[in-house]
Amino acid sequence: MNDCYILDGHHTPVRVPMRRWVAWWQDMAHRRVAATQVTPQVHVSTIFLGLDHRHWGAHGPPILFETMVFGGPLDQEQERYGTWEEAAAGHTAMVARVRVALGAWPPAPPGSLCEACLDAPAVVLAPAPWGGARGVCAACAPDAEEPA
Numbered sequence: 247m248n249d250c251y252i253l254d255g256h257h258t259p260v261r262v263p264m265r266r267w268v269a270w271w272q273d274m275a276h277r278r279v280a281a282t283q284v285t286p287q288v289h290v291s292t293i294f295l296g297l298d299h300r301h302w303g304a305h306g307p308p309i310l311f312e313t314m315v316f317g318g319p320l321d322q323e324q325e326r327y328g329t330w331e332e333a334a335a336g337h338t339a340m341v342a343r344v345r346v347a348l349g350a351w352p353p354a355p356p357g358s359l360c361e362a363c364l365d366a367p368a369v370v371l372a373p374a375p376w377g378g379a380r381g382v383c384a385a386c387a388p389d390a391e392e393p394a
């Protein structure tokens with residue numbers, strides 16, 4: 247039997263008895279980390295799983311969050327994480343990967359630096375706020391806007 251977890255008010259997983267978990271679980275709003283409709287056909291969803299998905303007696307912190315792609319060239323692609331922060335960053339990175347795979351955003355030139363944070367390699371050429379495009383890292387790629 248997997249261990250059951252809920253999230254406290256600070257997005258921290260807390261292990262609870264099954265009965266309490268079931269009541270908490272009913273409300274999807276508790277569990278959604280992020281959801282992005284990339285195109286009308288392609289959706290990226292990141293949720294709190296609530297059950298430890300670390301398998302086969304592997305040691306380490308529980309795996310409780312998952313990003314999943316629905317539709318498009320990366321359909322059913324998934325990533326799993328141990329913390330809300332990792333899941334939120336992973337969601338943004340997955341949306342950027344989907345946009346590259348769709349050809350919506352071209353990949354950034356190899357070796358170029360993120361023009362937003364100047365602190366990480368650029369992965370995609372995303373629409374710039376002032377028009378045109380700029381190379382950004384996955385964390386800086388805008389999340390909610392439609393590709394230009």
Ligand SMILES: [Zn+2]
Pocket residue numbers: 360361362363364365366382383384385386
């Ligand atoms: Zn950046």
